[in-house]
Amino acid sequence: MMYADLIDQEDFRERLVHMGVPIAGTADPESCCRQLLNWLAQPQGAASKAQAQALVRQLRAQRELLLPDVARAVDQYLVPALGE
Helix, strand or coil, rough: HHHCEECCCCHHHHHHHHHHHCCCCCHHHHHHHHHHHHHHCCHHHCCCCHHHHHHHHHHHHCCCEECCCHHHHHHHHHHHCCCC
């Protein structure tokens, strides 16, 4: 495994921004998760719930590539709210 394959907080944030979630460039993984959940609760984000669930499944499948802070945030915030 190469370091380039690892999913760090910037990679995680970029995936959410690509979905349309408005997240500041300095946001940590926990903030990113909270922003995603807040965005999904709004009318403009509600239509992306299935896409967010797919992202959670993908990240869980790539668990060995997640840096610990990203894995912890996904487990703490996204798995309970969006399922595995």
